[in-house]
Amino acid sequence: MRLTFAGISLLASIAAACSSGKTTPAKSEAPAHVESPRPESALTTVKLTPEAVKRLGIEAVAARVDTAAATRTLGGEVTVPEGRLAAVTAPVAGTLSTVSKVQPGTRVARGAHLLTLTPLSSGERDQAIEARRALAAAQADAETVGLRLQRLEQLLKDGAASARSVEEARGQSQIARAAVKAAQERLAAAQQGSFGPGGEIVITAPFDGIVQAISATPGQAVAAGAPLLQIAQVNTLWIRVPVFAGDVDEIDASQPAAVRRLGGTGAPTLAKRVTAPLRADAAAASIDLYYELPSTGLTLRPGERVLMDLPLVKTQPGLVVPEAAVLYDIHGDAWVYEDLGGNAYARRRIQIARHAGDRVVVARGIVQGARIVTAGAAELFGTEFGAGH
Numbered sequence: 407m408r409l410t411f412a413g414i415s416l417l418a419s420i421a422a423a424c425s426s427g428k429t430t431p432a433k434s435e436a437p438a439h440v441e442s443p444r445p446e447s448a449l450t451t452v453k454l455t456p457e458a459v460k461r462l463g464i465e466a467v468a469a470r471v472d473t474a475a476a477t478r479t480l481g482g483e484v485t486v487p488e489g490r491l492a493a494v495t496a497p498v499a500g501t502l503s504t505v506s507k508v509q510p511g512t513r514v515a516r517g518a519h520l521l522t523l524t525p526l527s528s529g530e531r532d533q534a535i536e537a538r539r540a541l542a543a544a545q546a547d548a549e550t551v552g553l554r555l556q557r558l559e560q561l562l563k564d565g566a567a568s569a570r571s572v573e574e575a576r577g578q579s580q581i582a583r584a585a586v587k588a589a590q591e592r593l594a595a596a597q598q599g600s601f602g603p604g605g606e607i608v609i610t611a612p613f614d615g616i617v618q619a620i621s622a623t624p625g626q627a628v629a630a631g632a633p634l635l636q637i638a639q640v641n642t643l644w645i646r647v648p649v650f651a652g653d654v655d656e657i658d659a660s661q662p663a664a665v666r667r668l669g670g671t672g673a674p675t676l677a678k679r680v681t682a683p684l685r686a687d688a689a690a691a692s693i694d695l696y697y698e699l700p701s702t703g704l705t706l707r708p709g710e711r712v713l714m715d716l717p718l719v720k721t722q723p724g725l726v727v728p729e730a731a732v733l734y735d736i737h738g739d740a741w742v743y744e745d746l747g748g749n750a751y752a753r754r755r756i757q758i759a760r761h762a763g764d765r766v767v768v769a770r771g772i773v774q775g776a777r778i779v780t781a782g783a784a785e786l787f788g789t790e791f792g793a794g795h
Contacts, residue, residue: 465782466745466780467778475762479713483646484644485643486638490615491636493633495631495634497630500524500607508635509620513615514611515611516610525607537592547585550582552582555578555579558571643708647694675699724767727742731783741756742771745778753786753787
């Protein structure tokens with residue numbers, strides 16, 4: 407028993423010694439600490455007085471689930487509309503010299519001087535003088551024939567002339583008047599171009615546009631009808647969209663399509679469907695559809711590739727809000743203002759699933775029934791960031 411108690415005492419002493427040497431580790435400090443965290447759902451709330459709400463004309467509608475047109479995203483190519491790409495040609499054979507410094511890409515106004523052409527033939531240099539001379543001669547002939555007709559008509563009344571001679575004089579008078587009209591038109595055509603003191607012809611721009619290409623250089627001799635330069639009217643552009651032939655009937659031609667630049671951000675530009683030449687590609691089994699960009703749309707260039715969200719005939723349900731309620735910041739993010747009641751408005755970030763006419767389908771960011779500001783949203787955005795102060 408003694409040995410047993412001794413062994414127990416020894417074990418107890420060892421255990422006590424081990425427990426007395428053991429230390430509890432201290433709790434480690436977090437590597438990062440965020441003070442006063444503020445989630446995006448608790449962004450700045452704009453509070454207005456009732457007078458300010460009335461002055462800004464703020465209106466709100468409830469976000470609701472509704473059917474909206476589905477879309478299909480395809481690639482498109484910016485083109486110049488048919489008939490708006492003109493080639494300026496030389497009216498007569500001559501030698502070119504510059505009037506103004508015109509380069510490809512230069513924007514020109516209608517009637518702007520582009521090039522000067524010195525005709526090779528002296529007769530062509532004097533065509534305006536010749537046209538005036540021909541008009542004066544035709545007018546003199548017409549006056550002479552008219553006086554002769556008057557005399558014959560008087561003699562016919564007196565019985566001293568035949569009816570046949572009067573009819574012949576009337577025919578000659580009609581011919582003379584036609585000659586005068588033709589001479590006037592030739593003179594007007596000659597005067598449409600600007601002529602210098604040496605008979606040189608100034609080539610002018612036929613309409614407002616941009617010089618796309620130059621085919622001749624100063625000092626070069628050109629033949630009559632030779633192309634000199636090409637001008638494109640780019641105030642309004644078309645977008646050609648190749649669509650698989652089997653999908654054409656699914657496109658809703660009555661609705662505009664949303665145009666987006668490759669890698670672009672912000673609100674898309676709406677383009678309407680236009681009637682254009684019937685063209686297709688047999689190798690790709692595609693049919694070309696054309697959409698017209700408004701003059702206030704994106705600043706695009708002919709030949710540029712863009713993304714087109716084409717509206718489909720079929721519809722899909724989704725949470726929709728008016729397009730006028732959506733605001734875009736400088737990074738292209740979309741926002742709306744939610745009416746919290748009591749003249750308080752909170753900014754909410756939204757993700758847009760698609761554009762459907764004058765409405766947008768929201769993927770996330772707001773819930774059904776939330777009252778979203780439509781009229782006055784831009785004013786609230788300016789007020790929040792100081793522009794409205």
